[in-house]
Amino acid sequence: MKKIKFKYSKDNDFDLFLDRFTFEPTFTTNLIIESVLKNLSKNSTILDLGCGSGVVGIVINELSKFKHSFFASDIFETVKDVVSKNANLNNVKIKIEQSDIFSSWNRRFDCIIDDISGISSEVAKLSPWFENIACDSGIGGDNLTNKVLGEASSFLENDGLFFFPVISLSNSASILNKAREHFKNLELVSSKDWPLPSSMENNLEALNDLRDLGHISFEEKFGILVASTSIYKAYN
Numbered sequence: 008m009k010k011i012k013f014k015y016s017k018d019n020d021f022d023l024f025l026d027r028f029t030f031e032p033t034f035t036t037n038l039i040i041e042s043v044l045k046n047l048s049k050n051s052t053i054l055d056l057g058c059g060s061g062v063v064g065i066v067i068n069e070l071s072k073f074k075h076s077f078f079a080s081d082i083f084e085t086v087k088d089v090v091s092k093n094a095n096l097n098n099v100k101i102k103i104e105q106s107d108i109f110s111s112w113n114r115r116f117d118c119i120i121d122d123i124s125g126i127s128s129e130v131a132k133l134s135p136w137f138e139n140i141a142c143d144s145g146i147g148g149d150n151l152t153n154k155v156l157g158e159a160s161s162f163l164e165n166d167g168l169f170f171f172p173v174i175s176l177s178n179s180a181s182i183l184n185k186a187r188e189h190f191k192n193l194e195l196v197s198s199k200d201w202p203l204p205s206s207m208e209n210n211l212e213a214l215n216d217l218r219d220l221g222h223i224s225f226e227e228k229f230g231i232l233v234a235s236t237s238i239y240k241a242y243n
Contacts, residue, residue, distance in 0.1 A: 008089070015040065015066050023060045024092050028083040028140060030059045034201050035172050035236050039122060040066050042196040042238040043170055047073060047118060054116045054162070055079040056108065056155065057123035061090035061101055068099040078116065080106035083140075108155055115164045121171040125152045127223050130176045133210040147222045148177025153185040160189055160243060169241045170196070175224045175234045183239075190241035198237040200226075208232060 013032045014020040025031060040063055043053075050073045055063045058079035068077060079090055079101050087103045094101040104111040108123070124131070124144045131142035144151045152171065159169050169190065173179050186193050203225065207214065214232070217223045226233045 051117035053118045065097045077101040080104040126176040149181040156185045196238045203232040
């Protein structure tokens, strides 16, 4: 394992251990945490789905004014080792399961946070983000997110909240349509633009083809490729 320091804000950073199967926290991670902290208004049971290092629960535990119970799962086989190590390092209790989406859970939660891969699998192949990690999200990047959206209500309390990112490097319309099918209420919580790695400019033709086919979207501003991440809150 390697040890990193995750900087959430200028005043808050966290030590984390990662192995080769674990994503490093990203811009999307920060945006998810920020959105959840602003929208939780009571003590909650929280499931971090696609938890990676467990960083979302760790930061929320430290910065929330409420007292939460944390649960976390991911599909990679070392998830229990990685998350338990980070939870102990940061003094937070997290119930951890290795799980293919909801397969290992048989209870309901007040809040579910989805951070499962949500970009086009074709973009993943062109990016530096998935070196040791499979991306089975499909050409539109919506396969896994849409599956989660279809099942989430069965694992939420009646007044539960579901938070999920929509990244423009996916078929955003497909994801939002699926969310509206399964939730009565859908709110945009936050949205920000961010630059793609400069190395991806070498694959501009392939990216343009994916955009022309409607699988992804991005913009070109001042010679930089720009994507966006939006965080949504869904509830019934």
